[in-house]
Amino acid sequence: MHLLVTNCNTTASMTEEIVAGAxxxxxxxxxxxxxxxxxxxxxxxxxxxxYLSAAAVLDTLRRYEGQCDAVVMAGFGEHGREGARELLGVPVVDITEAAAHLACLLGRRYAVITTLDRARGQIEDSLHTAGVFTNCSAVLGTGLGVLELGDDERTLDAFVAAAERAKESGAEVLVLGCAGMTGLQRAVGDKLGLPVVDGVAAAVKLAESLVSLGLTTSKAGGYAAPLPKRRLWGPPGA
Amino acid sequence: MHLLVTNCNTTASMTEEIVAGAxxxxxxxxxxxxxxxxxxxxxxxxxxxxYLSAAAVLDTLRRYEGQCDAVVMAGFGEHGREGARELLGVPVVDITEAAAHLACLLGRRYAVITTLDRARGQIEDSLHTAGVFTNCSAVLGTGLGVLELGDDERTLDAFVAAAERAKESGAEVLVLGCAGMTGLQRAVGDKLGLPVVDGVAAAVKLAESLVSLGLTTSKAGGYAAPLPKRRLWGPPGA
Amino acid sequence: MHLLVTNCNTTASMTEEIVAGAxxxxxxxxxxxxxxxxxxxxxxxxxxxxYLSAAAVLDTLRRYEGQCDAVVMAGFGEHGREGARELLGVPVVDITEAAAHLACLLGRRYAVITTLDRARGQIEDSLHTAGVFTNCSAVLGTGLGVLELGDDERTLDAFVAAAERAKESGAEVLVLGCAGMTGLQRAVGDKLGLPVVDGVAAAVKLAESLVSLGLTTSKAGGYAAPLPKRRLWGPPGA
Amino acid sequence: MHLLVTNCNTTASMTEEIVAGAxxxxxxxxxxxxxxxxxxxxxxxxxxxxYLSAAAVLDTLRRYEGQCDAVVMAGFGEHGREGARELLGVPVVDITEAAAHLACLLGRRYAVITTLDRARGQIEDSLHTAGVFTNCSAVLGTGLGVLELGDDERTLDAFVAAAERAKESGAEVLVLGCAGMTGLQRAVGDKLGLPVVDGVAAAVKLAESLVSLGLTTSKAGGYAAPLPKRRLWGPPGA
Amino acid sequence: MHLLVTNCNTTASMTEEIVAGAxxxxxxxxxxxxxxxxxxxxxxxxxxxxYLSAAAVLDTLRRYEGQCDAVVMAGFGEHGREGARELLGVPVVDITEAAAHLACLLGRRYAVITTLDRARGQIEDSLHTAGVFTNCSAVLGTGLGVLELGDDERTLDAFVAAAERAKESGAEVLVLGCAGMTGLQRAVGDKLGLPVVDGVAAAVKLAESLVSLGLTTSKAGGYAAPLPKRRLWGPPGA
Amino acid sequence: MHLLVTNCNTTASMTEEIVAGAxxxxxxxxxxxxxxxxxxxxxxxxxxxxYLSAAAVLDTLRRYEGQCDAVVMAGFGEHGREGARELLGVPVVDITEAAAHLACLLGRRYAVITTLDRARGQIEDSLHTAGVFTNCSAVLGTGLGVLELGDDERTLDAFVAAAERAKESGAEVLVLGCAGMTGLQRAVGDKLGLPVVDGVAAAVKLAESLVSLGLTTSKAGGYAAPLPKRRLWGPPGA
Structure with missing residues (x-):
């Protein structure tokens, strides 16, 4: 089976980390x-x-000429998921929803711990439209930017502080709310005594699951193939 | 006062109709x-x-060098609204939410009548995240594509047929669910005996309201200005 | 255009303040x-x-013999709105819902700051039935009674203290939860760095918007004109 | 134990029927x-x-000089309930909520069958604020006005027709949505094979239950006694 | 009238206390x-x-050969309620839902105070499926196990501490969240100045209410009698 | 990896079919x-x-002396899931939630098609408490009993008829709402042009996913190990 994993940004080193996690x-x-x-x-x-990322990722998928059996979209809380489901015949799994789906199986309430507070709204909306927000007790920020994350003390401390607030909200399971946090789950989980779900890993398993069961996106409704029409994928003369 | 109205697509004739409505x-x-x-x-x-439209509209707003007091985003159910709120210091009003806000003032339940059935999901999500979905009794399609719409018999008939289903769902007010329907509201309203709200007109009034009250987007939370960073607005060498 | 603004209580000086705000x-x-x-x-x-106010305001509207193009009901969280929609052919806008409608356009979550804690329940119910409660993060009291409000230090301090709690609840926009607070919005907004919406001003703009678009209350459902029947508007021989 | 039952209108013959039912x-x-x-x-x-009824009923309760152990408010879907809870030290039970409370104990979903369609919105709001709307599958009108109701064929037929729609909505229990329907429950229940709950009877039993358990309205929050102030209960010189 | 009250556990002394409360x-x-x-x-x-309790209680009811007019299920937050409604022709009232139904009549929001924190999830689910969770502001644990409860200082102190948190959540009424707390309501209520509802007492009154009104479980839907089939009520040779 | 799959009933031939599907x-x-x-x-x-099944399945798991890496509970809409999560250290996946989790990834709304109408309520409750009910558009019965199901014309016809109603409700994906339907998904999917998810297969993939990621049930909250105490797993002398 061959999975395509799309980073949501242009930073190649982050793609590498994500691929390693996948x-x-x-x-x-x-x-x-x-x-x-x-x-x-x-x-x-x-x-x-x-939104910029969503268009760029869809353009990337559209131009991709290789074969694949499923796509994992590795931008936590980022847009674009439904567009990829229209575009492609193979299953598409977004790491936001994927982490939540697995988290629901591990405890009665889960919380998401992400980077900056400003990302919280997008994540809440993304979980809601994916249909898995009901059992989410909180979406919390660590105050660290995406490019500041590392497998070091500072990241860990910020995460653990947020995790305490997550527990107070009733969470029994944590979700790593950024693709760049991949790899942190074991260190954090050991420290906290809670299961910690990484979205990249979760999405890989869900994508494999769909492929091996022969399931793919329904084309009978909102995710039917895009209508043929004129589309310009970027500014003329850019 | 000067309003900027952004079409969500590249069809200039549709921009003209929207501007005329505005x-x-x-x-x-x-x-x-x-x-x-x-x-x-x-x-x-x-x-x-x-999603493609959202990026293109944000790019258009970003490149715009003129002055304006507020922005109206004229894509019914289309993405991008929150990005424009981050980007700009002036108020941003999307026609989807605008129509719903006014519709709530006119009856206990409203319904949206849009073009293709496939657009329904986006509209529902957009109303939900805007905080005005509670009193929406239905989002219904006419089966007509955006570029098929006209102020003619066929469009009217399709709209009236959908309106009957809207009434059965409990709607007391209708919303025109496409910027391209602007102008239809009077013909339809007379035929149906129901108030019909056009999103472009609604958004213009709400934008004027915010400007004249000196209100603009809160920058104290999720809509703070975008962080400075490297962003490429289109494929290299496109 | 001529707007009628109804105070919800019998205190004429408060009507004057409300009219000045309008x-x-x-x-x-x-x-x-x-x-x-x-x-x-x-x-x-x-x-x-x-409830007493609702009946008195409806009686006042019923007896009013002048002309008007729309009615603004200036009792924050008070009942009666739907009755006025039945009674009148012109649009009716209540300051509770009006403030919430505009607040939704300015941030992802808004909070209402009102007078006494005991008013919170009514306001929550009023926002819910108006269809705009989804994005409300909190309704908070300042502990000040309606007739204690003034544009002075004490009112401001109480408001700012409540505003801190509002921010913790996730609010990015504040709503003044009492018609008697009209005028406070600028002082408070400057101090807090958040947009502050006054319901009276919001309702005036929404009423003007509806009138200028030729929109009025749907009579096709629950807001049809009251049935003709015997009604006594007050105790016999009072 | 002594119960006070308030009709919501001025028609004494309806009070008599309600009292007989009680x-x-x-x-x-x-x-x-x-x-x-x-x-x-x-x-x-x-x-x-x-709203007119709410004020009149509160005035009636306020003027009542006798003793009572609890109050039953017999207006289905009518306002005023929370005001009476503020005003009085004894328990207050509204027939709308009462019927729903008992209906929830008898089946997984209940429906309300009322008089005119225009009453549906009020009933839905009343059930929601009472906290018992979750398991309501539908609120349906028979098309008969309050004063047209009788224990005759026409009323029964209209009720049975609405009941069929109720069943389709998933209802397993029916609620009589008008105090004037009291007495109909047995005839209708036999015909339909479903439990039919009458609000007046339900409220009497709930009021008796609260009294006999020594329970009464909480005065520690929103239902604290009304603040002392000047109130005029009707137009001067009326 | 004859009520059957089922304890949810095998501790006969607790049955005695429950029966005394009933x-x-x-x-x-x-x-x-x-x-x-x-x-x-x-x-x-x-x-x-x-779940073990649910099966045992249903088995107990199934084997019961006496007559009864209604059943009260005295396990707070425990499963089984819907099974008893299928099994029996007489009304079934569970103490969880019963307490919530009465609490809704006494204040705008109620909270449940239970034993161990681990019981909270079950209680929330039970209130939700019973249709009375809307007005519940919190379900809180005291940290005391079921068999540790007594009418003594320690129980009272733990209860009062939890009650403070309940008030902060907006509760105006408290519910005793364990059948073993029966008897505590008066001591606690006096200390706190809030109505305190005991589920056993509430369920007795609701059961009496249904019986005296001739109402019983709807058999027209999900609570129809169990289908005849082979069932083994316990391990072979146990 | 070794999975344990528990049938929810005593019919060994059904266990065999389930195991074959797994x-x-x-x-x-x-x-x-x-x-x-x-x-x-x-x-x-x-x-x-x-409820009887839940206790029997928990007893079966408790007595099982072999090793396993995860448990799949194969009763669609049946109780017991949370008890198994308390009891065991390994992950537990229920086929009801599992099917819904995968269905959410394949379309915007899914519907469940089950056996008898009477099972609908349990399934709705089970999906709600699992946190995946938001995107469920309908739970529909075919009218066939569990033991009447077969891979034959009659079963297929009943399923297809229900599927038409599912589509009208907005479903883009179908879920087989009974473990005994395992095997039907391909025949049905081909006929309908919609993805059809079988809960047994879904649960196997989710269980494998959790195990391979080293994730298991959180023991930090409601699913902590059962407290040691006296429990009798069946009637004495049975």
């Missing part, structure tokens, strides 16, 4: 290709970045 | 400038179109 | 007439006051 | 006094009637 | 029989206990 | 053991059956 989660026999959009924001931290 | 609704002393994105879809009919 | 918000060419009910409570602070 | 439901040892407001509408059928 | 609440002429399951957990404190 | 879905290297409860109902079709 490969660590993938089953034997699953290969993973990472895609970095050739345009868009260098990190997605807000609504404007998110 | 001018008809505007107060004396309000001037209206229409913007047509230089890229994006020729009509927005689905999620992929919507 | 006139400050009105467009050139809009005239404003204030109405003070001849009966009811001297201030509305609770459910009993609210 | 007495039929009351336990041995419970006495029932009916109160007919001296002012207000002759029947409550819409929002304006409802 | 008798104290019952009307003259109502007799109460307590049933202690012959199997199941000695106290129900968690999901596993709750 | 094995068909399992990855290479995953072994599947089926467990048939030694007691309980021969088929679970209603609330009483469901």
């Amino acid at each position: 490969r660590a989660a993938a089953s034997p026999g699953t290969t993973v290709t990472g895609l970095t959009p050739a345009w868009g924001p260098e990190s997605a931290e807000g609504w404007l970045d998110s | 001018r008809a609704a505007a107060s004396p002393g309000t001037t209206v400038t229409g913007l047509t994105p230089a890229w994006g879809p020729e009509s927005a009919e689905g999620w992929l179109d919507s | 006139r400050a918000a009105a467009s050139p060419g809009t005239t404003v007439t204030g109405l003070t009910p001849a009966w009811g409570p001297e201030s509305a602070e609770g459910w009993l006051d609210s | 007495r039929a439901a009351a336990s041995p040892g419970t006495t029932v006094t009916g109160l007919t407001p001296a002012w207000g509408p002759e029947s409550a059928e819409g929002w304006l009637d409802s | 008798r104290a609440a019952a009307s003259p002429g109502t007799t109460v029989t307590g049933l202690t399951p012959a199997w199941g957990p000695e106290s129900a404190e968690g999901w596993l206990d709750s | 094995r068909a879905a399992a990855s290479p290297g995953t072994t599947v053991t089926g467990l048939t409860p030694a007691w309980g109902p021969e088929s679970a079709e209603g609330w009483l059956d469901s």
Whole structure:
């Protein structure tokens, strides 16, 4: 099985980390290709970045000429998921919804811990439209920007502080609310005594699940293929 | 007062119709400038179109060098609204939410009548995140594409047929669910005996209201200005 | 255009303040007439006051013999709105819903700051039935009674203290939850760095908007004209 | 135990029917006094009637000089309930909520069948604010006015037709949505094979229950006694 | 009238306390029989206990050969209620829902105070499916186990501490969230100045109400009698 | 990896079908053991059956002495899931929630098609408490009992008829609402042009996903291990 994993920003080193996380989660026999959009924001931290990212990721998928069995969209809380479902015949799994789906199986309430507070609204909306917001007790920020994240003390401390607030909100499970946090789940989980779900890993498993069951996006409703028409994918003469 | 009205697609004739509708609704002393994105879809009919449109509209706003007091985003159910709120210091009003806000004042339940069934999901999500979905009894399609709409018998018949279903759902007020329907409200309202709200006109009045009260987007939370960073607004060498 | 603004209580000085606020918000060419009910409570602070006020305001509107193009009901959280919509052919806008409608356009979540804690329940119910409660993060009391409000230090301090709690609840926009607070919005907004919406001003703009678009209350459902029947508007021999 | 039952309109014959229904439901040892407001509408059928009725009923309760152990408010979907809870030290039970409370115990979903369609909105709002709307599958009108109701074929037929629609909505229990329907429950229940709950009877039992358990309205929050102030209960010189 | 009251656990002394509480609440002429399951957990404190208890209580009801007019299920937050409604022709009232129904009549928001924190989830789910969760502001634990409860200082102190948090959540009424708390309501209510509802007493009154009105479970939908089939009520050779 | 799959009833032939379905879905290297409860109902079709089944399945899991890496609970809409999560250290996935989780990834709205109408309520409640009810447009019955199901014309016809109603409700994806329907998904999907999700297969993939990611039930809240106490798992001397 071959999975395509799309980063939501133009930072290739982050694509590499995401791909490493995806490969660590993938089953034997699953290969993973990472895609970095050739345009868009260098990190997605807000609504404007998110919409720019959505178009760039869709353009990247549209231009991709290889084969794949499913697509994982690795932008936590970023837009675009439904557009990819229209565009493609293969299953599309977004890491936001994926993490929430698995988290629901592990405890009665889950919380998402993300980077900047400003990302909270997008994540809440994304979980709501994905149909998995009911059991979310909180979406909390650590105050760290996407490009500041690291597997170091400062990141860990900020995460643990947010996790305490998550517990007070009733959360029994945590979700890493940024693709750049991939790899943190074990360190954090050990420290906190709570299951910690990473969206990239979750999405890889859900994508593999759909493919192996022969399931793909319904084309009988809102995700039917885009209508043929004139579309310009970027400013003329850019 | 000067309003900027952004079409969500690249079809200049549609921008003209929208601007005509906006001018008809505007107060004396309000001037209206229409913007047509230089890229994006020729009509927005689905999620992929919507995300592409969002990026193109944000790019258009970003490049705009003139002055304005408020922005009206004239894509019914299309994405991008929150990004424009981040980007700009002036108020931003989207025609989807605007129509719903006024409709709530006119009856206990309202329904939206749009073009293709496939647009329904986006509209529902857009109303929900705008905080005005509670009193919406239905979002219904006429089966007509955006570029098929006209002020003719066929459009009217399709609209009236959908309106009957809207009434059964409990609606007491109708909303025209496409910027391209602007102008239809009077013909339809007379035929149906129900108030019919056009989003472009509604958004113009709400934008004027905010400006004249000195109110603008809160920058204290999720709509703070985008962080400075490297962003590429289109494919390299496009 | 001529707007009728109804105070919800019998205190004429408060009507004057409300009318002053309404006139400050009105467009050139809009005239404003204030109405003070001849009966009811001297201030509305609770459910009993609210129901008494509703009947008195409806009686006042029923007896009004002048012309008007729209009615603004200036009792924050008070009942009666739907009755006036039945009674009248012109649009009716209540300051509670009006403030919330505009607030939704300015930020992702808004909070209402009102007088006594006991008023909170009515306001929540009023926002819910108006269809704009979804994005309300909190309704908070300052502990000041309606007739204690002034444009002085004490009122400001109480408001600012409540505003801090509002921010913690996620609010990015504030709503002044009492007609008697009209005038406070600028002082408070400057101090807090948040947009502050006054219901009277908001309702004036929304009423003007509806009138200028030729929109009025739907008579096709629950707001059809009251059935003809015997009604006694007050105790016999009172 | 002594119960006060307030009609919501000025029609004394309807008070008599309600009192008869209340007495039929009351336990041995419970006495029932009916109160007919001296002012207000002759029947409550819409929002304006409802607000007028609320003030008149509160005035009636305020003037009542006798003793009572609890109050039953017999206007289905009418306003005023929370005001009476402020005003009085004894428990107050409204027939709308009462019927819903008992209906919830008898099946997974209940429906309300009322008089005119225009009453539906008020009933839905009343059930929502009472906290018992979750399991309501529909509120349906029979098309009969309050004063047209009788224990005859026409009323029964209209009720049975509405009941069929109720079943389709998933209802397993029916609620009589008008105090004037009291007495109909047995005839209708036999015909339909569904439990039919009458609000007057339900409210009598709930009022008796609260009294016998020594429970009464909480005065620690929104239902604290009305603040002392000047209130005029009707137009001067009326 | 004869009520059957089922304890949810095998501890006979707790059945006795529950029966004493039920008798104290019952009307003259109502007799109460307590049933202690012959199997199941000695106290129900968690999901596993709750499901085991549900089967044991249903088995107990199934084997009961006496007559009764209604059943009260005295396990707060425990499962089984809907199964008993299928099994029996007489009304079934569960103490969880019963307390909430009466609490809704006494204030705008109620809170439940229970034993261990781990019971909170079950109680929330039980209130939701019963249709009375809307006005619940919080479900809080005291940290005391079911078998640790007593009418002593420690229980009272833990309850009062939880009650303070309940008030902060907006509660105006408290519900005792454990059958073993029966008897505590008066001591606690006096100390707190809030109405305190005991589920056993509430359920007795609601059961009496249904019986005296001739109302019983709808058999027209989900609570139709169980289908005849082979069922083994316990392990073979146990 | 070794999965334990528990049937919810005592019918061994149904366990075999379920195990066959589970094995068909399992990855290479995953072994599947089926467990048939030694007691309980021969088929679970209603609330009483469901509670009896829950206790029997928990007893079966408790007595199981072998090793396993995860448990799949194969009773659609049946109770017990949370009890197994308390009891066990390994992940527990219920087929009801599992099907819904995957369905959410394939379309904007999904519908469940089950056996008898009486099962609908349980399924709705189960999806709600699992946190995945938001995007469910309908739960519909075919009118066929659990033991009447087969891979034949009659079953297929009943399913297809229900599927038409599902589409009208807005569903883009279907869920097989009974473990006994396993195997039907391909025949039905081809006929309808919609993705059809089987809960057994879905649960196998989700269980494998959790195990391979090293994730298991949170023990930090409501699913902590059951407290040690005296429990009798069946009637004495049965």
